[in-house]
Amino acid sequence: MKPSLEHCFKLMLLLLALGGVTMHVPDADVLSSLGALRLDGHFSFHDTSAMARDFGNRCSLLPAAVLHPGSVSDIATTLRHVFSLGERSPLTVAARGHGHSLMGQSQAAGGIVVRMESLRGSDRLQVVHGGMSPFVDAPGGELWINVLHETLKHGLAPKSWTDYLHLTVGGTLSNAGVSGQAFRHGPQVSNVNQLEIVTGRGDVVTCSPEENSDLFYAALGGLGQFGIITRARIALEPAPKMVRWIRVLYSDFASFTEDQEMLIMAENTFDYIEGFVIINRTGILNNWRTSFKPQDPVQASRFQPDGRVLYCLELTKNFNSDEADIMEQEVTALLSRLRYIRSTLFHTDVTYLEFLDRVHTSEVKLRAQGLWEVPHPWLNLLIPRSSIQRFAKEVFGKILKDSNNGPILLYPVNKSKWDNRTSVVIPDEEIFYLVGFLSSAPSLSGHGSVAHAMNLNNQIVEFCEEADIGMKQYLAPYTTQQQWKAHFGARWETFERRKHTYDPLAILAPGQKIFPKASLPLSL
Numbered sequence: 001m002k003p004s005l006e007h008c009f010k011l012m013l014l015l016l017a018l019g020g021v022t023m024h025v026p027d028a029d030v031l032s033s034l035g036a037l038r039l040d041g042h043f044s045f046h047d048t049s050a051m052a053r054d055f056g057n058r059c060s061l062l063p064a065a066v067l068h069p070g071s072v073s074d075i076a077t078t079l080r081h082v083f084s085l086g087e088r089s090p091l092t093v094a095a096r097g098h099g100h101s102l103m104g105q106s107q108a109a110g111g112i113v114v115r116m117e118s119l120r121g122s123d124r125l126q127v128v129h130g131g132m133s134p135f136v137d138a139p140g141g142e143l144w145i146n147v148l149h150e151t152l153k154h155g156l157a158p159k160s161w162t163d164y165l166h167l168t169v170g171g172t173l174s175n176a177g178v179s180g181q182a183f184r185h186g187p188q189v190s191n192v193n194q195l196e197i198v199t200g201r202g203d204v205v206t207c208s209p210e211e212n213s214d215l216f217y218a219a220l221g222g223l224g225q226f227g228i229i230t231r232a233r234i235a236l237e238p239a240p241k242m243v244r245w246i247r248v249l250y251s252d253f254a255s256f257t258e259d260q261e262m263l264i265m266a267e268n269t270f271d272y273i274e275g276f277v278i279i280n281r282t283g284i285l286n287n288w289r290t291s292f293k294p295q296d297p298v299q300a301s302r303f304q305p306d307g308r309v310l311y312c313l314e315l316t317k318n319f320n321s322d323e324a325d326i327m328e329q330e331v332t333a334l335l336s337r338l339r340y341i342r343s344t345l346f347h348t349d350v351t352y353l354e355f356l357d358r359v360h361t362s363e364v365k366l367r368a369q370g371l372w373e374v375p376h377p378w379l380n381l382l383i384p385r386s387s388i389q390r391f392a393k394e395v396f397g398k399i400l401k402d403s404n405n406g407p408i409l410l411y412p413v414n415k416s417k418w419d420n421r422t423s424v425v426i427p428d429e430e431i432f433y434l435v436g437f438l439s440s441a442p443s444l445s446g447h448g449s450v451a452h453a454m455n456l457n458n459q460i461v462e463f464c465e466e467a468d469i470g471m472k473q474y475l476a477p478y479t480t481q482q483q484w485k486a487h488f489g490a491r492w493e494t495f496e497r498r499k500h501t502y503d504p505l506a507i508l509a510p511g512q513k514i515f516p517k518a519s520l521p522l523s524l
């Protein structure tokens, strides 16, 4: 027997009280009014705890209701209804992609979580060849891996990616979507032609650079503040069949970053350029041997790292099987211009799909060891080029001298590929670096704990502030409007104006903690 609405409501109050969460909870009448809405899908008022979790695993806020939409109009009906309840209603609405946020950004304490994945499926993905400008229309709740599978059937693929593809279209477009292709194509938000959005007033709006452009740019990188993205038109390009995937090591940070910068600025270059930092790890080349081939096995086996910090440059070159010879020549020419440690050149050839879905392979292994669903106190920073050497000296030379608990990504991108009309906040310099400290915290105490990782994160952020590094956080977990204002700087006014236009009651994405419900001055 399903528990009654009243029972769920009491249970939620009890759980919130036990959890020590202070918040407004909608009363039973409000919840009944949701249950009475005529929808293609349905609301559930019980078993909502799965929507109170995310990848970060450090924040759990129970929603009052979960909307499983059967159509875009269900989302519009729900938002119109919540809007009609007015500013005194505490009800908020969070779109949830795949819940891969780090700190409750897709949660809604006592509010409604819209399970965007209910509206996905290959029948909702439409690939249009469109001559020179092919595109795919994808639901906001679709996973990028499914977008890839579908477009590959047409020999096409999106141009710009994230490292991990089990994220949703609406989720990454609400942040930026950055990976090793961003130097050429810009982040994912720079590769969208059109969006369909349900605003905080419940209006369904189609927008693009030509039509309702203010909402279009607001929503890209908009942290879910202006509307729920229900469809995105994503630019495609011909997909290569194969990828030459290369790794080389450096012990000198300056050579590593100069080479990275030279490669992202070069006319003829690699198709993907990233890098990561390796601290105090032994046997790194041995680990690579399971999936990569050394160029010179004898020299590789003799390699002895002379420092505790190494820097790995990771590159790919796309090719089709009839172009293998040309690819080899191009790769050889490009590598000859780099200053990596010669004995550390490793490579492998994999399909384009295998390369793009590479993090999922690690996910499967980590899940098997119980190491995926652990807390993830990640810190993602954007550091201007002019500060990266100072940053590295302090962070890799001092703060992280003993340990870190997860990969550290470090690669440059160029600002010219980021559209400054979107809501994404980046440093004010032509080249800036994405530096991701992707820590896992499997233990309750010691080096593998959340407390240890947070301590290191805080030291890094404090250093950036004290040394005036010009850093901006990506996927920022700020908790006060003051912090958000500082983050947006001169762009705050536009962000606030857009909020007032598209979500004046501050119903949407409460987990970002930017606008408490009904906090906007009504006269704005």
Ligand code: FAD
Pocket (backbone or CB within 6 Å): 055, 094, 095, 096, 097, 098, 099, 100, 101, 102, 105, 106, 107, 116, 140, 141, 161, 162, 163, 164, 167, 168, 169, 170, 171, 172, 174, 175, 176, 177, 178, 179, 223, 224, 225, 227, 228, 229, 230, 359, 475, 509, 511, 512
């Ligand atoms: P959610 O976490 O569910 O939502 C994120 C935010 O967007 C929330 O505020 C939510 O309310 C809002 N939202 C969700 N869907 C919509 C929608 N349709 N319309 C409007 N708002 C919406 N990011 C990168 O840029 N590059 C990477 O390489 C990268 N790698 C990652 C690897 C892993 C293993 C993980 C866990 C994350 C990675 N990310 C990366 C971060 C990723 O962009 C964020 O986790 C993002 O939150 C997407 O996750 P999601 O689709 O599950 O969205």
